[in-house]
Amino acid sequence: MFKYVHDEADRRAVELIVSQQVFLRSYIAPSGIPPQALEVLRAGFDATMTDAQFLADADKLRIDIAPLSGARVQELVQKLYATPKDVVARAQRLITP
Numbered sequence: 001m002f003k004y005v006h007d008e009a010d011r012r013a014v015e016l017i018v019s020q021q022v023f024l025r026s027y028i029a030p031s032g033i034p035p036q037a038l039e040v041l042r043a044g045f046d047a048t049m050t051d052a053q054f055l056a057d058a059d060k061l062r063i064d065i066a067p068l069s070g071a072r073v074q075e076l077v078q079k080l081y082a083t084p085k086d087v088v089a090r091a092q093r094l095i096t097p
Helices: 008-022 035-049 052-060 070-081 085-095
Strands: none
Touching: 008 070, 008 085, 035 070
């Protein structure tokens, strides 16, 4: 996709727009959650995503399972929040009809 975007500023704006697609069905905990509780929630989620019965049920229902770890999602959120304001403004202009 990025082979068609030659301008660096446009590439960064398009990357911002597209990167938000990873949050299809996110599970979000409140800010300030104790680290131990967050660890337990993430471990439970990760275990569910590899559970044979869960995956078999999802397959029967034709539901694609393509999870990202909580740490990876948090990394992406931090990257999005750190996006410079000029890139955000450019992305808004690109998606405005």
